[in-house]
Amino acid sequence: MGRRVVVTGLGVCAPNGVGIKDFAHALKTGKSGIRFQPKLKELDFGCQIAGKPLVKDNMLNDYFTPLQLRGLNASGLVYGVIAGMDAWKDAGLEKNTSDVPSWDYGVLFGTGVLGVDKFREAIYKVDEKNVRRLGSTVVVQTMASGISAYLGGLLGCGNQVSTNSSACTTGTEGVLMAYERISGGKAEVMLTGSCSDSGPYVWGGFDAMRILPRTYNENPTAASRPMSASAKGFVPGSGAGALVLESLENAQKRGAKIYAEILGGEINSGGQLGEGSMTAPNSTAVQRCIQKAIVNSGIEAVEIDAINGHLTATAKDTLEIENWSSALQRKGDGFPIINSFKGTIGHCLAAAGSIECVGTLLQFEESMVFGNVNCEDIHPGITQVVPPSKIPQKTLSYKPKTIAKASFGFGDVNACVIFRAFNDK
Numbered sequence: 001m002g003r004r005v006v007v008t009g010l011g012v013c014a015p016n017g018v019g020i021k022d023f024a025h026a027l028k029t030g031k032s033g034i035r036f037q038p039k040l041k042e043l044d045f046g047c048q049i050a051g052k053p054l055v056k057d058n059m060l061n062d063y064f065t066p067l068q069l070r071g072l073n074a075s076g077l078v079y080g081v082i083a084g085m086d087a088w089k090d091a092g093l094e095k096n097t098s099d100v101p102s103w104d105y106g107v108l109f110g111t112g113v114l115g116v117d118k119f120r121e122a123i124y125k126v127d128e129k130n131v132r133r134l135g136s137t138v139v140v141q142t143m144a145s146g147i148s149a150y151l152g153g154l155l156g157c158g159n160q161v162s163t164n165s166s167a168c169t170t171g172t173e174g175v176l177m178a179y180e181r182i183s184g185g186k187a188e189v190m191l192t193g194s195c196s197d198s199g200p201y202v203w204g205g206f207d208a209m210r211i212l213p214r215t216y217n218e219n220p221t222a223a224s225r226p227m228s229a230s231a232k233g234f235v236p237g238s239g240a241g242a243l244v245l246e247s248l249e250n251a252q253k254r255g256a257k258i259y260a261e262i263l264g265g266e267i268n269s270g271g272q273l274g275e276g277s278m279t280a281p282n283s284t285a286v287q288r289c290i291q292k293a294i295v296n297s298g299i300e301a302v303e304i305d306a307i308n309g310h311l312t313a314t315a316k317d318t319l320e321i322e323n324w325s326s327a328l329q330r331k332g333d334g335f336p337i338i339n340s341f342k343g344t345i346g347h348c349l350a351a352a353g354s355i356e357c358v359g360t361l362l363q364f365e366e367s368m369v370f371g372n373v374n375c376e377d378i379h380p381g382i383t384q385v386v387p388p389s390k391i392p393q394k395t396l397s398y399k400p401k402t403i404a405k406a407s408f409g410f411g412d413v414n415a416c417v418i419f420r421a422f423n424d425k
Contacts, residue, residue: 002183006422008256009091009244011083011193012358015051015237015345018059019086024362027370028395032221032344034235040207043200047212049220051237051346052198053079074115074141077150079240079351080195084109084151087242088191092256093155101158104250106187107148108162108178109242110170110194112350115142116201147195159187168310169267169409170194171241171353175417176265178245188250193242196351203236211314212236224347225374226311226340227321227382227391234312237346241354243361258422260364263297263402265417266290276412281316283323286414290327290406293416299402301328304336304418306369306400308360310408311340312347313374318381320408325385335386337398343373353407353415360405364421371395 010020015033017023026033033051040048055078060069063081072078084107088095096102118141122134140146145163152161160181166173171194178190196202206212213232216223225231251258268289270282294301307324311317324338325331341359348355363369371394378388399421406416 003185004248005179005182005245005262006248006251007243007259007262007361008246008251009087009093010259010358010361011086011090011242012355013053013055013079013082013240014355015053015239018053018055018082020090023359024366026344027341027359027362028366028368030344030371030373032373034220034224034346036217036220040200045200045207046210046214047207048217049223049235050203051235051348053239055082071135071137072141073118073121074197075117075199075238076111076114076195076197077141077147079238080109080147080193081150083193083240083242084191085154087193087244088155091244092254093244095154096156102156103158104188105155105157106159106161106181107152107155107157107191108160108164108174109148109151109192110164110174110350111144111147112165112167112170112196113202114144114146114197116197117199118142120201151191165350166413167409167411168349168352169407169413169415170350171355171357172405172407172415172417173267174354175243175357176267176415179262179265182245182247188247190245191242192245193240194351194354195240196238196349198238202238206236222374224313224343226313226342226372227317227378228313228375229377229379231313231317234314234342235346237348239348239351239355241351241358243354243357259361260419261422263299263418263420264293265415266292266296267415269414270412272412278411281408282412283319285412286323286408287327289414289416290324290404293404293418297418299418301330303402304328304404306363306403307336307338308356308403308405309338309340310406312342318379321382321385331385333387335390337369337390337392338386339370339372339392341370343375357405360403361419363400363403367397367399369396369398369400
């Protein structure tokens with residue numbers, strides 16, 4: 001039996017709110033961060049809307065020095081630093097300003113691709129034989145591990161400082177990897193999270209696949225429709241979420257605020273076998289991931305009273321509900337309350353899991369289950385399994401005890417984490 005692990009800090013840079021206060025308010029009220037993006041229209045995209053955090057230029061001065069801002073052109077790095085530093089501060093932790101690394105403190109911060117705009121800028125300068133004008137920060141801004149290295153250096157961490165990457169599963173997978181490091185006694189504190197760049201060079205591939213909605217360019221807030229019969233595809237998003245995980249002993253010794261406890265979880269893959277593929281889930285693997293997460297957490301399926309699903313607003317939403325029902329052996333009125341935050345933030349790709357983990361944990365803090373947006377016409381295939389009362393349209397005043405959060409990503413990869421309201425007994 002490993003050590004108990006708790007969450008003591010949260011930070012977020014989401015399309016509908018930068019900072020925990022604004023993000024929580026947006027989820028409570030159903031405020032959308034999905035907007036028309038003029039650049040996508042200029043480039044003749046079919047889908048010209050996206051979820052993009054609104055980061056004001058003056059805000060950057062709170063996180064970066066003038067020297068660091070010079071030549072900075074990596075939106076994912078910016079989002080990750082904002083979310084990560086906010087989570088660290090929220091946990092009541094300080095930067096390490098000594099000459100000795102904090103050996104028990106680490107960073108595990110994931111991404112899909114980092115600094116795409118900076119990389120494009122570098123390509124043009126190289127092609128124009130202006131390599132000397134690239135600057136000294138190109139590598140940090142474009143290497144995948146740039147975000148974890150950047151945060152690790154800002155905080156002076158001496159434990160593991162690394163980046164994971166598993167498509168849409170990245171953030172949730174990172175939470176479990178950090179959890180395992182602390183549970184196994186290899187670290188006391190881990191900053192974990194994930195980030196994703198904004199812009200056409202990230203979103204263009206999905207537009208080319210024609211899996212994004214094309215009929216909502218003039219009505220962007222209605223476009224992302226998880227669990228809806230009228231869903232037309234996922235809306236691309238971006239941003240970052242961050243969590244500070246800590247051993248219970250260390251958190252109690254510091255007198256830290258505790259958001260919730262992580263009981264355990266599971267990470268697996270469907271191997272792209274059977275019905276699984278690069279873009280479709282293997283249902284057997286999804287169900288196994290959920291079931292193993294429950295076993296690894298030492299609970300029974302009946303104890304889960306809320307689910308935050310992956311639920312991307314595609315045809316696979318019905319299949320995901322069926323997989324939850326089969327894995328939990330629960331349906332009808334016995335099914336847990338379930339929600340998806342993608343109705344207001346879109347699908348934030350590599351940042352999705354971490355942003356949604358932050359939102360999931362805020363439900364403990366607020367004694368609420370946040371409502372689903374844009375699914376007033378629930379898909380009939382879903383209502384055959386789950387009654388509408390379990391898919392709240394508005395935020396519920398409800399105090400969840402145990403929440404399952406899952407992410408299912410490109411490449412047929414899965415992660416499920418079980419959070420529980422903290423009880424010091």
